[in-house]
Amino acid sequence: MPRRLLSFACLVVVLVGCARSGPVATTVGTAAGGTAAGTPDASATRPATASASPEASATPTPSAPARVDCTKLKCVALTFDDGPGPQTPTLLATLVDKKVPATFFLVGRMIKQHPATARRIAQTPGMTVANHTMIHPMLTRIAAARAAAEITDNTKLIQKTTGVKPRYFRPPYGLHNNRTDAVAKKLGQAVVLWSAGALDWQYDTPAKIVEVTLPQITPGAIVLAHDIHPWTIKAVPSLIAKLRAKGYTLVSLDDILRNPRAGNTYSRGLH
Numbered sequence: 001m002p003r004r005l006l007s008f009a010c011l012v013v014v015l016v017g018c019a020r021s022g023p024v025a026t027t028v029g030t031a032a033g034g035t036a037a038g039t040p041d042a043s044a045t046r047p048a049t050a051s052a053s054p055e056a057s058a059t060p061t062p063s064a065p066a067r068v069d070c071t072k073l074k075c076v077a078l079t080f081d082d083g084p085g086p087q088t089p090t091l092l093a094t095l096v097d098k099k100v101p102a103t104f105f106l107v108g109r110m111i112k113q114h115p116a117t118a119r120r121i122a123q124t125p126g127m128t129v130a131n132h133t134m135i136h137p138m139l140t141r142i143a144a145a146r147a148a149a150e151i152t153d154n155t156k157l158i159q160k161t162t163g164v165k166p167r168y169f170r171p172p173y174g175l176h177n178n179r180t181d182a183v184a185k186k187l188g189q190a191v192v193l194w195s196a197g198a199l200d201w202q203y204d205t206p207a208k209i210v211e212v213t214l215p216q217i218t219p220g221a222i223v224l225a226h227d228i229h230p231w232t233i234k235a236v237p238s239l240i241a242k243l244r245a246k247g248y249t250l251v252s253l254d255d256i257l258r259n260p261r262a263g264n265t266y267s268r269g270l271h
């Protein structure tokens, strides 16, 4: 599919996702609509800097965020996919400084390159490590056994590397089906999509990312961004400030979903 068409399909999907209300428990089995299939979230291709020193740098430890009631407050949850990358520690320091929880959907290939960062995320109060497959394939377009291995192997890798058993799974490009959902269920993971996309695979300036993200956000929103992009990391402080100015409380997936069921699909949280 031509890149422009793919991008359009992605935009449509993001907008459709935004229009939904309430938790979604349906599967998106086919690739129709692309479900963000054009997102070149390039974990699979982006080279890693082998330097370990930035990952080992100390990040201040925040106090554990208080549990909040998202049926009463305007909640929004930030999620970051495709890392950990070389600049993830910078993002982590920003989130800690601003006392904002977040969930990181980690790709196995990247965990192998930045294991210390994966551990640091897991050890930072308020932060959640989650499953985004080993090499970021389109799970609905590969053999079922291979798709299952992508989900299961990364679960094991996250556990081995961070000591944490992931409870959330996000299929790359949002592409999942009954078979992948069943694997997630068996592993005790809820399938988490998103309702607002930062479109940081399309735009590469912090101002533009904030500009396109904010209008998509309503109470209960789950925001998809990518911590492999420097412009995204630069956009985060402004995004947080503007969300707070609009009365939003930034919360974890645990708070916005509150006891999600393994194998079920969620695009939004409580509101």
Ligand SMILES: [Zn+2]
Pocket: 041, 081, 082, 132, 136, 172, 173
């Ligand atoms: Zn991804």
